[in-house]
Amino acid sequence: MIIKKLIGQVTPEEKNEIQTLFERRNGLNELAKILTADNAELYEKLVKDLGETGAKFQGWWDHMAEKYQWEGTANGNWEINFDTCEIYLVTNE
Amino acid sequence: MQKRLFYKNPPLLLLFIKMMEKLPIKSSDNVWKAGNAKEITFIVTKDCQLACKYCYLVGKNTKERMSWDVAKKTIDYILDKEEEFREESVVWDFIGGEPFLEIELIDKICDYIKIEMFRKNHHWFNSYRFSFATNGINYHDVKVQNFIKKNRSHLSIGITIDGTELLHDMNRIYKNSCKGSYKDVVKNIPLWLSQFPEGATKVTIASDNIPYITESVLHLYSLGIHDVNINCVFENVWKEGDDILLENELIKLADEIIEHKLYEENNCSFFWEELGKPMDRVKDNMNWCGAGKMLSIDAAGNFYPCTRFAQYSLREKKAWIIGNIHDGIDKNKTRPFLTLDRCTQSNAECIDCEVASGCAWCQGENYDAADTPTAYQRATAICKMHKARVRANNYYWNKLYRKLELEGIAKEEAEKHVKMSNHEIC
Amino acid sequence: MxxxxxxxxxxxxxxxxxxxxxxxxxxxxxxxxxxxxxxxxxxxxxxxxxxxxxxxxxxxxxxxxxxxxxxxxxxxxxxxxxxxxxxxVVVFNSWASVEQNGFQDATVCVLRTTKADLLDKYLLLKPVLSTVTRLNVVITDVDTFTGQDFEDYKKVLASLSEEVEKLYIESKSPQLNQLTDRMLLDKMNNCNAGxxxxxxxxxxxxxxxxxxxxxxxxxxxxxxxxxxxxxxxxxxxxVKNPQLYKLEFAPLCRKCDAYQCKRCVWLNRKTTYEVNTPSHEQCVVAHLERNASRDLLNNIRKHGTFFPQREEIKEITYLDPFDIKEQ
Known part of the structure; x- marks a missing residue:
């Protein structure tokens, strides 16, 4: 059973940051499905970007969790509602 | 979340925004990046399996299929002009005819767009969608499904289904056999909804199908389509008495929705709280339509302010071309659209109309129906149908709110509201 | 009406x-x-x-x-x-006809010229300004102006403005449509054909x-x-759609203060498809003239009182009202 618990809220500016990273990460993942190592230059750029974006993405959550002192659990993850800027703790019990 | 307002007393509005957020009524979903996204439409083909009786595309044909060369030149032109396309986001839209007839071309286009946006470090790489309105007939096709898997997180796909088999097959018929297409569409709805649970459909109402609206909307809800966008055609097709028929039919629909609490999970665009209010000449003077802000490209590589200005959409007028892939956009040709406002194109009756809000128009139909080649003459064929809709809409919200109030759902909020209201007056 | x-x-x-x-x-x-x-x-x-x-x-x-x-x-x-x-009104359809017949003194003269000819020969207009009653310069290819043309036209206007200023100081009242009309207008004075x-x-x-x-x-x-x-x-x-020829039905023009602009509906129809919508080129040319008129008015007033009832022409930051239209 999935349980969603409201644990906090970020500012619209903070939401925009993570939304942009989220969109970029999705874009890179879908690009990875069609780019091959044959296109060496672009492939290298993609791999580098995936790493950087992933790091920024995780960095945002780490930074916000510390800033707002969000509750967390070992078997759960955080989710953001882009419409409301609300943060949820989602656990699978 | 879209705020729902239905109280007529202006000072109370702000309070009711809060109040309605707590009411058990489903709101319609926001359009992705509404107002901040550039919409670029590829008319990939003018062919379609169907020959829907109400289709505004009068010039469909099998010959005008977009070539890869035209598509590539279009993308190169647009992505090379990043300084001129400053919108935060982009919707790459594919239209026909039936767009999925050209799934191989579309797949190639989308791959190229993704690669080029990334290669050029284009700001749209961080915010784009691929959008489709399809008749759903070949939705299950393996090529379409592979495309969906490949681009899942950037897709918006709407399947058009008009309602019950009877209604759907009255209009949406195959072009060669005149056979209805309902069965071939409905079998794909579960697959579509499993991939796009928030999928919405668009229903078009013409004179002959007014009596079937209620059962059709309810049928769509029962299929699991919770957002039904429905509108009367803008063309001058309405017969004497159609407005009364529509009003009665919508009241019947309102009763069904309210009685069975369908408002909790479903949305029907015919009922909208902000419908039917007077509009201020200054504050509410925006144009309804986005023609000119959008960009459409056809197989010949011509640019249009929207698809409705391409020749295959026009009955009476010549295509309104604003440029092409070789010479680019002639910005002078887009100026009339980008300076259009509500009052300048409306007659005095429309400007002073007491139920003006929500009365839509199609810029292309305005142009096609105008006395001169202008986008500045608003067509009013829909007037009596809008007024009928307003009456039924008023009925719906008055009845729904009263019901909720009697059920006690809104009671506390209403009491707070009265207190606050008095406080404000003091 | x-x-x-x-x-x-x-x-x-x-x-x-x-x-x-x-x-x-x-x-x-x-x-x-x-x-x-x-x-x-x-x-x-x-x-x-x-x-x-x-x-x-x-x-x-x-x-x-x-x-x-x-x-x-x-x-x-x-x-x-x-x-x-x-x-x-006597119309000169080319600079050759000016050379051939000469401007007629004490008459309203219209000079129809291409932009290239105007940019090349404008100095020939200076001596004429004190003799004719009024000179209307009409550029016949406004729709072909490009970025450099605008710059060049600005310089031409500035140069002609010096001559007009000099004549005003000599208590003459030359009339050159591009420069003096806007100084004396407080509302739109367009062609208004249709x-x-x-x-x-x-x-x-x-x-x-x-x-x-x-x-x-x-x-x-x-x-x-x-x-x-x-x-x-x-x-x-x-007249079909007669309202579209009226100023109030021209969204860009009704708020504009380049009052001397012809607001040519034929050019509008040709360049933007709509009789009520001016092209970028027509707007910029009109605003270069408006701004040159502003400078001229300010310069004349440095020499003494000049049409004190007329308000100053405001400084603006745009040349095409389309660039500042409400979103």
């Missing part, structure tokens, strides 16, 4: 504005149409402006024309010398302006024929 009737007497009548008249074959308006046009103007209380061909009109035409108060617009190459001498004036053509039909008659039968601006009539003498006026 309709105030003027322009009567294009012949297919070869001179152009006096942005449009070209390429017609070489004479087609004189039927005498009965001329008389009917004059009667129409009398009944509608319209001032008539006759636009003449270069050849001498038959006497019965002159008699009809003289039956009503009117203005005469003739070309500098008109063969009817007496008409040319007493004409209200709204305040219409044209009767040799075919007995009404047109928005002569340009809409002179366009070729097959000429197409993109959305349909460039040539269309707005009624005829038998059935009267029938």
């Amino acid at each position: 309709l105030q003027y009737l322009i009567i294009q007497l012949d297919d070869t009548s001179t152009s006096y504005c942005h449009y070209e008249n390429g017609k070489m074959e004479r087609r004189l308006m039927a005498l009965e149409d001329l008389k009917a046009g004059i009667l129409f103007a009398m009944k509608e209380n319209l001032m008539i402006q006759f636009v003449y061909p270069d050849y001498v009109l038959p006497q019965e035409y002159k008699d009809a024309i003289n039956s009503i108060d009117h203005n005469d617009i003739v070309s500098s190459s008109c063969e009817d010398m007496s008409l040319r001498e007493k004409a209200d 709204w305040e004036n219409i044209t009767l053509a040799p075919d007995g039909k009404f047109y928005v302006c002569p340009a809409f008659y002179l366009a070729g039968d097959d000429e197409d601006f993109g959305l349909g024929k460039a040539k269309y009539s707005i009624g005829d003498l038998q059935n009267g006026l029938d």
Whole structure:
């Protein structure tokens, strides 16, 4: 059973940051499905970007969790509602 | 979340925004990046399996299929002009005819767009969608499904289904056999909804199908389509008495929705709280339509302010071309659209109309129906149908709110509201 | 409200504005149409402006024309010398015609010029400013202006402005449409064809302006024929979408303060497809003139009181009102 618990809220500016990273990460993942190592230059750029974006993405959550002192659990993850800027703790019990 | 307002007393509005957020009524979903996204439409083909009786595309044909060369030149032109396309986001839209007839071309286009946006470090790489309105007939096709898997997180796909088999097959018929297409569409709805649970459909109402609206909307809800966008055609097709028929039919629909609490999970665009209010000449003077802000490209590589200005959409007028892939956009040709406002194109009756809000128009139909080649003459064929809709809409919200109030759902909020209201007056 | 009737007497009548008249074959308006046009103007209380061909009109035409108060617009190459001498407006269709005939003193002169010729020969205008009653410079290819042309035109205006300023200091009152009109206006003073004036053509039909008659039968601006009539003498006026010729129905222009702009509906139709929407080029040219007028007014006022009742022309940061339109 999935349980969603409201644990906090970020500012619209903070939401925009993570939304942009989220969109970029999705874009890179879908690009990875069609780019091959044959296109060496672009492939290298993609791999580098995936790493950087992933790091920024995780960095945002780490930074916000510390800033707002969000509750967390070992078997759960955080989710953001882009419409409301609300943060949820989602656990699978 | 879209705020729902239905109280007529202006000072109370702000309070009711809060109040309605707590009411058990489903709101319609926001359009992705509404107002901040550039919409670029590829008319990939003018062919379609169907020959829907109400289709505004009068010039469909099998010959005008977009070539890869035209598509590539279009993308190169647009992505090379990043300084001129400053919108935060982009919707790459594919239209026909039936767009999925050209799934191989579309797949190639989308791959190229993704690669080029990334290669050029284009700001749209961080915010784009691929959008489709399809008749759903070949939705299950393996090529379409592979495309969906490949681009899942950037897709918006709407399947058009008009309602019950009877209604759907009255209009949406195959072009060669005149056979209805309902069965071939409905079998794909579960697959579509499993991939796009928030999928919405668009229903078009013409004179002959007014009596079937209620059962059709309810049928769509029962299929699991919770957002039904429905509108009367803008063309001058309405017969004497159609407005009364529509009003009665919508009241019947309102009763069904309210009685069975369908408002909790479903949305029907015919009922909208902000419908039917007077509009201020200054504050509410925006144009309804986005023609000119959008960009459409056809197989010949011509640019249009929207698809409705391409020749295959026009009955009476010549295509309104604003440029092409070789010479680019002639910005002078887009100026009339980008300076259009509500009052300048409306007659005095429309400007002073007491139920003006929500009365839509199609810029292309305005142009096609105008006395001169202008986008500045608003067509009013829909007037009596809008007024009928307003009456039924008023009925719906008055009845729904009263019901909720009697059920006690809104009671506390209403009491707070009265207190606050008095406080404000003091 | 309709105030003027322009009567294009012949297919070869001179152009006096942005449009070209390429017609070489004479087609004189039927005498009965001329008389009917004059009667129409009398009944509608319209001032008539006759636009003449270069050849001498038959006497019965002159008699009809003289039956009503009117203005005469003739070309500098008109063969009817007496008409040319007493004409209200004399049009020079090229710099060659200026060299050939010279500007006529104490007359309103119109110089129709290409931008290239104007940028090249504008210095020749300086001596003329003190002799003619008024000089209207009409650029015939406004729609071809590009970025560098705008810069060059700005310099031309600044140079002509120095001459006008000098003449004002000498207590003369030169009139050059590009520079002096805006100084003396406090509201729009556009051409207003189709709204305040219409044209009767040799075919007995009404047109928005002569340009809409002179366009070729097959000429197409993109959305349909460039040539269309707005009624005829038998059935009267029938203007479709008449509101679109009015200032209040021109979203860009109704808030604009380049009051001297012609707001040419024919150029609008040609460049943007809509009679109520000006092109970028027309707007920028008009604003360069507006800004040059502003500088001129400020410079003249440095020498003493000058039209104190007129407000200062404000400094603005744009050249095309489209760039600051409300979103």
